[in-house]
Amino acid sequence: MKFLDHCPADATADLVYRACPMHLLEPMELIKDLEPGQVLEILTDYDGALEDIPAWCAKHGQEFMGISEDACGDCYKLYIKKQS
Amino acid sequence: MQRAYMDHAAATPVRPEVLEAMLPFFVERFGNPSAVYDLGSEIKAVMEEQRGQVARLIGARSDEIIFTSSGAEANNLAIKGLALATFLKRGKHLIVSAIEHHSVLNSARFLEKFFDFEVTFLPVDRYGRVDPERLKQALTPATVMVSIGHGSNEIGTVQAIPDLVAVCRAAGVPFHTDAVATVGQAPVDVNELGVDLLTISGPALGAPKGIGALYFRNKLRLVPQLNGGIQENGRRGGTENIPGIVGLGRAAELAWQELDEKAVYLAKLRDLLIAGVRKNMPEVLFTGHPEKRLPGHASFCFEGIEGEALIFLLSSQGIYANTGSACASKALKTSPVLGAIGVKPEVAQGSLVFTLSRANREEEVHHVLKHLPPAVEKLRSFSPVWRKKMAAGAGA
Numbered sequence: 507m508k509f510l511d512h513c514p515a516d517a518t519a520d521l522v523y524r525a526c527p528m529h530l531l532e533p534m535e536l537i538k539d540l541e542p543g544q545v546l547e548i549l550t551d552y553d554g555a556l557e558d559i560p561a562w563c564a565k566h567g568q569e570f571m572g573i574s575e576d577a578c579g580d581c582y583k584l585y586i587k588k589q590s
Numbered sequence: 591m592q593r594a595y596m597d598h599a600a601a602t603p604v605r606p607e608v609l610e611a612m613l614p615f616f617v618e619r620f621g622n623p624s625a626v627y628d629l630g631s632e633i634k635a636v637m638e639e640q641r642g643q644v645a646r647l648i649g650a651r652s653d654e655i656i657f658t659s660s661g662a663e664a665n666n667l668a669i670k671g672l673a674l675a676t677f678l679k680r681g682k683h684l685i686v687s688a689i690e691h692h693s694v695l696n697s698a699r700f701l702e703k704f705f706d707f708e709v710t711f712l713p714v715d716r717y718g719r720v721d722p723e724r725l726k727q728a729l730t731p732a733t734v735m736v737s738i739g740h741g742s743n744e745i746g747t748v749q750a751i752p753d754l755v756a757v758c759r760a761a762g763v764p765f766h767t768d769a770v771a772t773v774g775q776a777p778v779d780v781n782e783l784g785v786d787l788l789t790i791s792g793p794a795l796g797a798p799k800g801i802g803a804l805y806f807r808n809k810l811r812l813v814p815q816l817n818g819g820i821q822e823n824g825r826r827g828g829t830e831n832i833p834g835i836v837g838l839g840r841a842a843e844l845a846w847q848e849l850d851e852k853a854v855y856l857a858k859l860r861d862l863l864i865a866g867v868r869k870n871m872p873e874v875l876f877t878g879h880p881e882k883r884l885p886g887h888a889s890f891c892f893e894g895i896e897g898e899a900l901i902f903l904l905s906s907q908g909i910y911a912n913t914g915s916a917c918a919s920k921a922l923k924t925s926p927v928l929g930a931i932g933v934k935p936e937v938a939q940g941s942l943v944f945t946l947s948r949a950n951r952e953e954e955v956h957h958v959l960k961h962l963p964p965a966v967e968k969l970r971s972f973s974p975v976w977r978k979k980m981a982a983g984a985g986a
Contacts, residue, residue: 523675523813524824531820580678 507556508572513585515547516540522551522581529555530562533586537568540588545571548584559584593908594954598886599743599771599945600912604837605796611840612798615833623830624820633832640839644803647842648769648788649779656804656822657835661770661791662693663815664804665737667826668766668787669697671812673707673734676764681732682707687720687739687749688930691768694737712738717879718747718931726757735764740778740788741771744914744927744943745878746887748772755784764810770794770802774845776853776885780805792834795841801834852948856886859946859955863888866959871966875937877928886946889914891933894976895940895969903969907961914943936975 519536521529529550537546548559556573563570563586571585615636621629623637641652658664673684686698688711701707710728712720720738729736736758741748751767758765766787772778773788774795780788787810792801806812818827845852860883867874867890875891892900897913904911914925928938944958970976 520809520811521824522811525814525817525819525827526824528820528824532823 507560510572510574510585513545513547513571513574513583515585516544518547518549520549521555522549526552526554527558530558533559534562537586537588542588542590544588546586546588548586549581550584551581555582555584559586591908592954592957593910594950594957595910596944596946596950596954596958597910597912598947599794599943601799602793602796602947603949604798605841605844607844608796608798608837608840612833612837615836619832623832637830637832637835640835640842643839643842643846644790645805647778647846648773648790648805649781650805651808653823654805654808656806656825657830657838658802658804658826659800659831660802661768661789661794662691662802664789664791664802665691665693665766665768666697667804667812667815668789668806669694669735669737670701670815672764672766672787672810673701674705674813675811676734677705677707680734681730682734683710683730683732684708684734685710685712685725685728685736687712687714687737689714689718689742689744689927690737690739691743691770694739694768698737708732714930716931717882718742718745718877718927719749719879719882720754722750722753722757725754726761729757729761729763733761733763735766737766737768739771740767740769740783741775741884741887742878742927743771743884743887743945744925745889745931746883747879748776748882748884750882751783751785759784764807771884771887774841774849775856777849780807786810790838792838792841795838795845797837797841798834801831801838803838848948853885855948856946859950859952860886860888860944862952863944863946863955863958866955867962870959870963875933877931877933877941884945886950888944888946890942891928891937892940892942892966892970893937894973894979895966897939897941899969900940900942900965903965904958904961907957907965909958909961912943912945913941 519532560570569587574583621633623634641655645652698709702709755765764786767785768789770791773790786807788805790803816827877889924935924938
């Protein structure tokens with residue numbers, strides 16, 4: 507797992523406290539609206555997302571950039587760069 | 591016998607147009623909106639259309655509406671959901687007014703009991719209004735939210751929500767209002783009010799019991815109070831009550847079309863009722879604000895009698911009203927709302943509340959004005975409290 511200090515994003519999906527599998531469903535929709543090269547930030551408190559999101563990226567040809575921890579420590583931030 | 595049903599805050603009939611819209615969704619169009627096949631996706635589309643109707647009624651966006659099972663559930667989700675989502679960052683203090691519905695008061699007490707929150711129960715003035723200055727003084731850096739109801743179903747008073755919101759905005763504290771009594775009765779716009787969360791009840795609009803909604807300003811995080819799956823975008827579990835949602839959507843659509851006219855009509859009946867009672871009946875206490883009140887709401891206290899006895903007597907004349915607080919009434923306790931506005935217990939016992947709807951007619955108001963004075967007089971003739979007061983008055 508690659509850890510990032512800071513990563514500017516073009517869009518954010520805030521999934522904190524929202525039930526599984528929203529951490530997959532909402533990013534799947536949001537990424538459709540991005541241009542190739544743009545970055546989607548995913549905020550989640552669901553531990554399973556740490557496995558699910560990289561796996562989803564690998565399966566769907568998207569680049570999983572890495573993860574950073576929120577300053578308040580109440581969620582993870584995961585980053586995906588949209589491919590073509 | 592002439593009938594005058596004026597307890598619409600307790601229960602109101604489902605509107606025929608609403609029932610008609612709902613019926614296909616019990617048998618023919620039964621699909622689960624989460625299903626991926628067409629029987630599901632078409633129901634999902636219907637559900638989102640209804641969400642749009644509810645959103646339009648209050649000036650919100652569709653994605654800011656969560657369907658719930660009731661106004662009480664929406665209040666629980668707003669208060670517990672937001673407080674639990676926020677306390678790690680802000681602290682464990684929340685503020686509610688002393689005259690809130692039990693679903694607000696007891697959600698606050700739940701947080702106090704099980705999560706060590708500190709709750710401030712703000713006092714109100716003699717009309718039941720919260721003073722923005724007192725609210726400002728009650729805010730602390732640890733305050734996670736404020737919840738103050740828009741209109742009181744017990745005394746009819748409508749709060750100056752924009753003034754209260756302004757105080758909270760300045761401090762960065764989210765504001766929730768329970769608008770069960772106002773949405774559908776008077777124009778309500780979340781942007782004009784400035785609120786971050788707002789509670790709606792279906793039955794208040796002519797939808798069936800078992801459906802409600804919570805407006806939450808986009809970006810607010812809420813901890814679900816019904817854990818489940820992806821329903822309501824992962825914020826409220828449980829397969830959606832589609833017939834109820836369709837009913838609420840249709841009721842919201844009708845309310846949107848009729849609202850201004852309805853508020854004027856209800857206010858006219860209300861004023862006729864209040865003026866008639868005040869003119870013909872001595873020793874009546876009119877409760878709530880004289881002007882800033884719900885258009886279809888009239889509330890009184892008759893000293894020296896029990897409200898329940900009065901309700902019983904009036905029902906024999908086909909008149910249906912309420913004492914205002916079902917819980918307090920059944921336990922024969924004095925209403926906390928009337929206590930909070932400074933009504934003495936011996937006066938508060940004789941509480942009588944009329945809540946009107948568009949189905950009520952002027953002749954029904956005259957029916958009430960004809961039968962209410964002799965009913966009060968009869969009960970007072972049996973009342974030792976009243977006799978004692980009269981004797982003291984005569985001797986003075």
